[in-house]
Amino acid sequence: MPALAEARQSSETEKIAAALGYAQYPYPSRETIVLRSHDAIYSEKGLAAYMASIGLSKRSRDLQEQIERMIDLRQNWDTYGAEPPNDDTMSFASELLVLLDTREFLPSDVVASAEGGVALSFTAPNRYADIEILNSGEILAVTFTRQREPIVWEVRKNKEDIIQAIERIYDHISS
Amino acid sequence: MTTSPRERPARMMRNGRDEDQQFDENELMYRRYIEDDFDGGYFRPVRFRFPPSLNRQRYSEPEDVIFSETGAFDEHGVLECSVAQLSLDLVDDREFRYSFIPVHRPEDNSYSHSEIWADCEQTGTRDAEPSQVAKKKFRTKASELFQIRIKSQK
Numbered sequence: 001m002p003a004l005a006e007a008r009q010s011s012e013t014e015k016i017a018a019a020l021g022y023a024q025y026p027y028p029s030r031e032t033i034v035l036r037s038h039d040a041i042y043s044e045k046g047l048a049a050y051m052a053s054i055g056l057s058k059r060s061r062d063l064q065e066q067i068e069r070m071i072d073l074r075q076n077w078d079t080y081g082a083e084p085p086n087d088d089t090m091s092f093a094s095e096l097l098v099l100l101d102t103r104e105f106l107p108s109d110v111v112a113s114a115e116g117g118v119a120l121s122f123t124a125p126n127r128y129a130d131i132e133i134l135n136s137g138e139i140l141a142v143t144f145t146r147q148r149e150p151i152v153w154e155v156r157k158n159k160e161d162i163i164q165a166i167e168r169i170y171d172h173i174s175s
Numbered sequence: 176m177t178t179s180p181r182e183r184p185a186r187m188m189r190n191g192r193d194e195d196q197q198f199d200e201n202e203l204m205y206r207r208y209i210e211d212d213f214d215g216g217y218f219r220p221v222r223f224r225f226p227p228s229l230n231r232q233r234y235s236e237p238e239d240v241i242f243s244e245t246g247a248f249d250e251h252g253v254l255e256c257s258v259a260q261l262s263l264d265l266v267d268d269r270e271f272r273y274s275f276i277p278v279h280r281p282e283d284n285s286y287s288h289s290e291i292w293a294d295c296e297q298t299g300t301r302d303a304e305p306s307q308v309a310k311k312k313f314r315t316k317a318s319e320l321f322q323i324r325i326k327s328q329k
Binding site: 079109119130140 | 215315
């Protein structure tokens with residue numbers, strides 16, 4: 001079997017292959033043999049992340065980078081004992097950002113939560129909302145008009161609940 | 176450059192003193208912050224952990240929350256809020272009613288250290304772990320109440 005370096009690939013197909021966890025090798029009959037080098041779950045996530053990155057706006061990419069930088073946070077990063085976001089939380093926040101980009105409703109900011117997690121926040125004059133993804137796996141959302149009582153609800157980790165939360169926040173911020 | 180450790184003010188040390196659960200409603204509570212904790216003119220609710228760790232005015236000076244023997248908090252600022260403002264009554268998604276109150280939780284090197292806990296009307300309990308929804312409601316509402324006492328340089 002030829003070495004990986006001998007594989008004839010363009011830079012784009014290399015990226016896709018890397019995202020998928022596949023490697024392509026030339027075969028004597030001029031066809032290619034495709035070998036999967038990682039487990040399927042990782043590969044599908046890799047592809048989703050890659051495909052998402054192609055279409056994301058610059059603002060969205062900036063926010064994605066903010067999530068990526070959270071990997072540098074350490075225990076007690078806020079000096080009040082906060083845990084850094086874990087891998088699952090950052091990964092979910094990243095996926096949520098892709099969904100929001102598709103909806104053309106990006107958050108104003110993405111920050112680490114002092115409760116241990118990642119929060120996507122939305123602001124407008126006198127209005128605030130966020131979706132907070134906790135390391136425990138819980139997701140909480142809030143809509144808040146200044147000087148009033150916040151409205152808080154738990155969001156289950158399924159597409160329907162998440163889309164519903166996004167729409168509630170969209171209505172609140174744009175009203 | 177190295178600097179000598181600073182001496183902790185005597186008022187900060189517990190020195191065997193008992194808890195004091197009497198809070199005046201005008202008493203101020205302090206916490207430290209950095210610029211990134213703010214979004215626009217407001218403290219970010221998600222930068223507020225529950226139960227919040229605060230210093231009470233009766234036994235401290237505002238700058239005590241940024242005291243460190245090593246100067247670790249020198250560039251932090253200080254926020255303040257009154258006991259009356261933080262004593263919120265909120266209802267969670269199960270219609271459980273919570274009254275948030277300050278609780279004196281002195282530490283050996285921070286006698287004024289306090290937290291905000293919650294009395295639950297339905298369960299009759301007072302603790303630092305109300306429901307997630309109640310906690311988030313409190314964190315969100317309380318975040319708009321804090322004012323800058325000493326501006327952060329960081």
